[in-house]
Amino acid sequence: MSREIIKERALEDREASILQAIVYEYITKGKPVGSRSFVHKYSLAVSPATMRNIMYDLEGLEYLKQPHTSAGRIPTDKGYRFYVDSLLDSYEFSMKDREISVKEEAIKREVQLDKIFSIITKMLSTESRYAAVMLTPRFDFTVVKRVVLVPMDNNEILFILVTRTGVVLTKKVLVSSNVTQDDLYNFSKYLTGELCGYAIYEIKDTIFERLRNEKEAGVNKDMALDIAQLAVSESEEPRLHIDGIENLLKIPEMVEEDRLHSLLSIIEENNILRRILARTMENEGISTLIGEEIEEDQVKGCSMVSTSYKIGNKLVGAVGVLGPTRMDYEKVVPLVDYTGRVVTELLTKMSK
Amino acid sequence: MSREIIKERALEDREASILQAIVYEYITKGKPVGSRSFVHKYSLAVSPATMRNIMYDLEGLEYLKQPHTSAGRIPTDKGYRFYVDSLLDSYEFSMKDREISVKEEAIKREVQLDKIFSIITKMLSTESRYAAVMLTPRFDFTVVKRVVLVPMDNNEILFILVTRTGVVLTKKVLVSSNVTQDDLYNFSKYLTGELCGYAIYEIKDTIFERLRNEKEAGVNKDMALDIAQLAVSESEEPRLHIDGIENLLKIPEMVEEDRLHSLLSIIEENNILRRILARTMENEGISTLIGEEIEEDQVKGCSMVSTSYKIGNKLVGAVGVLGPTRMDYEKVVPLVDYTGRVVTELLTKMSK
DNA sequence: ATTAGCACTCGACAGGATAGAGTGCTAATA
DNA sequence: TATTAGCACTCTATCCTGTCGAGTGCTAAT
Numbered sequence: 001m002s003r004e005i006i007k008e009r010a011l012e013d014r015e016a017s018i019l020q021a022i023v024y025e026y027i028t029k030g031k032p033v034g035s036r037s038f039v040h041k042y043s044l045a046v047s048p049a050t051m052r053n054i055m056y057d058l059e060g061l062e063y064l065k066q067p068h069t070s071a072g073r074i075p076t077d078k079g080y081r082f083y084v085d086s087l088l089d090s091y092e093f094s095m096k097d098r099e100i101s102v103k104e105e106a107i108k109r110e111v112q113l114d115k116i117f118s119i120i121t122k123m124l125s126t127e128s129r130y131a132a133v134m135l136t137p138r139f140d141f142t143v144v145k146r147v148v149l150v151p152m153d154n155n156e157i158l159f160i161l162v163t164r165t166g167v168v169l170t171k172k173v174l175v176s177s178n179v180t181q182d183d184l185y186n187f188s189k190y191l192t193g194e195l196c197g198y199a200i201y202e203i204k205d206t207i208f209e210r211l212r213n214e215k216e217a218g219v220n221k222d223m224a225l226d227i228a229q230l231a232v233s234e235s236e237e238p239r240l241h242i243d244g245i246e247n248l249l250k251i252p253e254m255v256e257e258d259r260l261h262s263l264l265s266i267i268e269e270n271n272i273l274r275r276i277l278a279r280t281m282e283n284e285g286i287s288t289l290i291g292e293e294i295e296e297d298q299v300k301g302c303s304m305v306s307t308s309y310k311i312g313n314k315l316v317g318a319v320g321v322l323g324p325t326r327m328d329y330e331k332v333v334p335l336v337d338y339t340g341r342v343v344t345e346l347l348t349k350m351s352k
Numbered sequence: 353m354s355r356e357i358i359k360e361r362a363l364e365d366r367e368a369s370i371l372q373a374i375v376y377e378y379i380t381k382g383k384p385v386g387s388r389s390f391v392h393k394y395s396l397a398v399s400p401a402t403m404r405n406i407m408y409d410l411e412g413l414e415y416l417k418q419p420h421t422s423a424g425r426i427p428t429d430k431g432y433r434f435y436v437d438s439l440l441d442s443y444e445f446s447m448k449d450r451e452i453s454v455k456e457e458a459i460k461r462e463v464q465l466d467k468i469f470s471i472i473t474k475m476l477s478t479e480s481r482y483a484a485v486m487l488t489p490r491f492d493f494t495v496v497k498r499v500v501l502v503p504m505d506n507n508e509i510l511f512i513l514v515t516r517t518g519v520v521l522t523k524k525v526l527v528s529s530n531v532t533q534d535d536l537y538n539f540s541k542y543l544t545g546e547l548c549g550y551a552i553y554e555i556k557d558t559i560f561e562r563l564r565n566e567k568e569a570g571v572n573k574d575m576a577l578d579i580a581q582l583a584v585s586e587s588e589e590p591r592l593h594i595d596g597i598e599n600l601l602k603i604p605e606m607v608e609e610d611r612l613h614s615l616l617s618i619i620e621e622n623n624i625l626r627r628i629l630a631r632t633m634e635n636e637g638i639s640t641l642i643g644e645e646i647e648e649d650q651v652k653g654c655s656m657v658s659t660s661y662k663i664g665n666k667l668v669g670a671v672g673v674l675g676p677t678r679m680d681y682e683k684v685v686p687l688v689d690y691t692g693r694v695v696t697e698l699l700t701k702m703s704k
Numbered sequence: 705a706t707t708a709g710c711a712c713t714c715g716a717c718a719g720g721a722t723a724g725a726g727t728g729c730t731a732a733t734a
Numbered sequence: 735t736a737t738t739a740g741c742a743c744t745c746t747a748t749c750c751t752g753t754c755g756a757g758t759g760c761t762a763a764t
Binding site for chain 2: 705706707708709712713714715
Binding site for chain 1: 497498500502503504510512514520522597598601602607612615616619620
């Protein structure tokens with residue numbers, strides 16, 4: 001009847017390591033952990049009764065809970081959190097021993113950045129055996145390398161922007177008056193000359209303004225700028241790649257009525273994932289959201305391990321793994337971290 | 353004990369209409385149809401006993417079956433087939449009364465054909481409330497409008513192909529020797545002049561060969577051709593768009609153990625869908641595959657309603673709806689047909 | 705050809721009994 | 735004081751059972 005009132009105190013070493021073992025046991029087996037079978041399985045030098053006492057304490061401290069009276073214990077979100085945090089110390093984020101082929105060959109030849117991201121997302125989901133999600137880089141931070149204008153129809157022209165990353169952005173632009181092919185050629189030269197080396201956000205913020213105030217001989221400068229401004233203005237929304245939902249459907253506990261609902265709302269309302277990743281993007285490094293830590297309340301029983309990635313030293317996007325609360329964090333955290341680093345390296349190298 | 357031996361004979365009018373009603377009833381309710389409740393619900397002028405006799409006959413003819421003795425009847429694949437075929441007569445494929453906005457506005461401004469297809473696939477899944485699949489057009493049939501070569505790095509150049517449909521295909525090409533920007537400009541002009549108006553397959557088959565045998569002054573013709581040939585050679589695989597898998601997960605019968613397996617293998621092995629759509633593409637018009645008619649034996653209890661679409665009068669792609677065998681064919685068939693027509697019209701208009 | 709009547713079948717559901725794993729508590733022990 | 739053995743209790747999962755309802759096939763009457 002008298003449950004511990006103290007809900008916050010540091011764990012003793014023994015308690016800590018037992019808690020870790022319990023969480024691990026639950027993660028791998030998925031069944032409530034009972035005192036007797038637990039001490040037996042791990043050949044611990046204590047009796048089940050002692051274990052019960054310890055578990056009782058851990059429950060009072062809200063690291064564990066019981067699905068119902070007289071069942072074994074399962075971790076609370078706080079328990080998972082403790083587990084993940086204590087793992088972090090030992091991760092060192094090394095994936096050296098794992099062999100992940102990032103198919104650099106295939107990637108090098110791609111100009112459609114989206115396809116590269118598809119490949120990476122697929123790889124991450126395959127490797128983690130959960131679902132992988134990725135937010136493409138903020139367009140505003142990509143650096144212009146070259147601008148090419150190509151005539152299409154009477155007053156339609158194609159605006160092609162080659163970025164340092166080797167990505168090509170194409171956009172149709174409507175112009176009111178007719179332009180000759182020669183005009184466009186000159187526009188291209190002029191725009192490339194002026195915009196090359198700048199990031200989109202700089203161009204939007206200051207460059208356009210400055211250029212409009214400059215004199216330029218021989219080019220219908222204003223028209224060129226109009227076209228560029230029009231093409232760049234509708235800033236490309238970062239796209240969301242998802243892969244491996246099927247992995248989640250293979251996990252028995254995810255297919256139960258209410259969980260399935262969670263999943264569906266995640267897939268349908270991809271703003272949920274967008275928001276989570278956008279938050280991840282605000283800080284450098286790994287971020288883990290466990291269970292209720294995901295504030296979107298349609299989502300129940302899920303965790304997200306995500307990390308931001310950079311171009312140079314600008315945080316531009318995020319990538320992560322979505323799985324059940326009972327996720328194999330020990331494997332997933334280093335994997336996500338590694339993936340983030342690879343993406344950063346890749347993008348940074350490309351944009352040099 | 354003595355079941356009808358004759359398994360093939362034309363249905364009488366009454367039998368036919370009762371069969372249709374039974375299939376319809378099962379499609380909408382999902383529960384085996386029993387004699388008593390059926391005659392009651394439809395206020396038929398026969399007794400349950402008579403209905404039982406009719407059902408007995410229909411079962412002998414393999415249009416119906418029982419999930420177990422003393423349960424109501426459910427349609428066999430043959431039963432669904434009969435239902436669908438008899439509906440076909442009355443469809444007239446008119447969707448006039450339905451309001452489907454194909455967001456032509458949004459589509460007009462897109463140059464990435466893939467995005468257009470995403471929109472259409474999403475629309476089709478939303479409207480049908482099942483999963484929608486679409487195979488993008490065969491690249492080989494797109495007609496070249498303009499070729500632009502843009503320098504990237506030392507010996508990397510960007511090959512941009514603008515097609516009549518307004519779609520842009522970009523490809524990185526590696527060249528061995530250095531080329532100047534002027535070279536590329538001339539190459540672009542030359543290639544545009546020679547290739548414009550031809551479809552990729554024509555270019556691959558004959559044009560290249562012809563050009564190589566022609567004389568041309570002032571351009572390093574061979575190099576230009578090398579680049580183009582390299583870029584065009586790796587023919588773009590048609591891509592597969594899938595949307596609305598979540599709709600299938602909402603259908604109770606699809607979430608049962610073995611069915612879920614079906615679904616997973618479909619999502620994972622998208623070659624299955626590719627194959628089915630490729631077959632659809634071989635003929636003009638609607639094609640329905642019911643249950644076991646889908647030969648891929650991982651897939652159970654699913655049906656596919658699909659149609660091919662054209663550019664001009666060339667069959668170039670396919671689009672369809674994947675759902676449970678117990679699908680609302682009456683709604684889906686005209687919808688898919690309509691979608692196919694819209695896509696055809698759209699692509700054809702664009703490529704003029 | 706249709707129908708009424710009847711015996712029978714099967715699935716779904718509810719209730720009850722049982723086994724197994726687990727707990728909390730108390731008293732004994734090292 | 736921390737640990738343990740023992741015990742009564744609790745809860746789930748499972749299996750068995752009986753009952754209800756909807757459905758069927760068959761036969762004989764209309």
